[in-house]
Amino acid sequence: MSSDAHAATSRVADVPLSPHFGWAWWLAILASGGLVALLGYTLLSVTIVGVGVWGVNIPYVWGFDLINYAWWIGIANGASLFAATLVLRRHDLRTAVNRFAEGVALFAVICAGIFPIIHLGRPWLFYWTFPYPATFQVWPQFRSTLTWDFWAISTHVIVTSLLWYVGLIPDLATLRDRAKRPMVQRIYGVFALGWRGSVRHWAYHQRAYRLVAILVLPLILIMQSTVAFEFAVTLVPDWHETRQPLHFVATGLAQGLSIVLLVAVLLRWGLRLGRYIDEGDIDLLGKLVLASALVSGYLYIDEIAAALLSGGLTQEATFTRMTGDYAGLYWTAIVYSVLIPQLFWFRSARLSTVGGVFVGVSIGVGIWFDRFSIIVGGLQTDYLPSIGRSYSPTLSETGLFLGTVGLFTALLLLFVRFLPVISMFETRHDEHEEKSS
């Protein structure tokens, strides 16, 4: 016989413990595995042959590598910021989405981290950005934003993965205790680190978890601003703007939220977790996505206003980006990241699975085009007469991008398969509070 609490989280625990997972998961992991192989191939080719296999050249030294880097970082930071805010506000929604929002952030930052390393040209020397006493006695130049980025990415990876893992420990203990097969028990047991649910342990665990979740907030703001500074500190007229950090932070948040919504909707549908991620959660997420899309819209208006208030080449550069050869990128960004999300004014659209997937993907696509427009379109007007070259990605760059999408999906699929996607102890806690109130 099982009590209420027993039944409350068994569905979540049953998912990672079930020995079979259906053909859809295998198909998905096979497809994303294929893309990971493609990633391996493209990484290998660029390492052996060099960045010549990419379409980048003066003045377009940053092509797909930086576009995708900025895009993945946006997802990572948006998702982290969202997760941290929920913990900080002790919002009920955190029970449902926190665990996989942190997962999304972690996997996205892993994908993002690949690009700055590989775009160095000699990726095996990436450790030169770390200040170690080299024999040639040259230190990294800390007055450059590029070195800040090294600290930001490594800090994000370390802190997010630690936070995610520490949050998982009690749930791993549940899996250890519920597992039937000794091998499975042993594996979860090792990762649960011997957690025994002592009330004293819980008190420390919660305090530490909450504190580090709060620390993530300023980290994300600084990190996303650092990415923006990489553009803002150059002399390129379209980039040399103080509004740049705000643009990256705000559109990044929209993007992170949209991917969290996308994953939430898919998990709810695929794993039948409607009880844990309920209609209210999805509705609230939809409203947040809509609000963040409106903020993105505001920033696009701000961009125009800033251009009108400036003058000369800066103004010309912004308007060239909107009307020149790469205007399509700019307008695609507006349509996908601002206009399509307006569908979410309708409650039925917010609650439908198709609507969630559609808008989630749409904002992701929109912000990707926004980064493309900034990085490539923004370079059309410069103080020197342009060489008149254009940029288009080669197959190798496209493969790299698709490869990271595959890596992200593969990591997400493995997470869904082997770990509880919803915090079980938080769910128990919530249900207990509800009952006693």
Added chain:
Amino acid sequence: MTQQPYGIMAEFKTPETLMEAVRAAKRAGFTKLDAFSPFPLSDLAKELGVRTSVIPWIAFAAGLIGAVIQYGSQYWMNAVNYPLNVGGRPLHSWPAFIPASLIVAILWAGAATLIGLLLILRLPRLHHPVFAFPGFERASEDRFFLCIMRDDPMFENEAVHEFFAALSPLAIREVPACG
């Protein structure tokens, strides 16, 4: 019995009964108690006198150390050890040293807090006597346990058994010490 037990443990069905048991145990004068639950119970932690105020201090101290080391090393490398004139900009460009200092402060604070947490809790550990209690696997799901440990000055087998029996728990058992 030659070997002393680790303690005596009772199993409860709800957090409320566990709370009552803890209060009763304190009234009875027991001091070495440990309670186990499948989710955080902050009131119970307060009742047991758990103080977690060391956690923010760890974060603060580690963050401060991290920031000082980062700022100091940036200053020393770029302004003292390898001064490089970039367009006449000051060697000690303090605003440029701030972002990395803040980020590294967060890195130190976050890592120290979470790793420090494990050290405080003495985890990981491969085994613990309480795991020998039959049915303890439900402590991670829907059951609540209270253990009175042997090193309690009031500990006496019979007395503890009687104390627990008065609370009518689901089970009372001795937890054998291991090794």
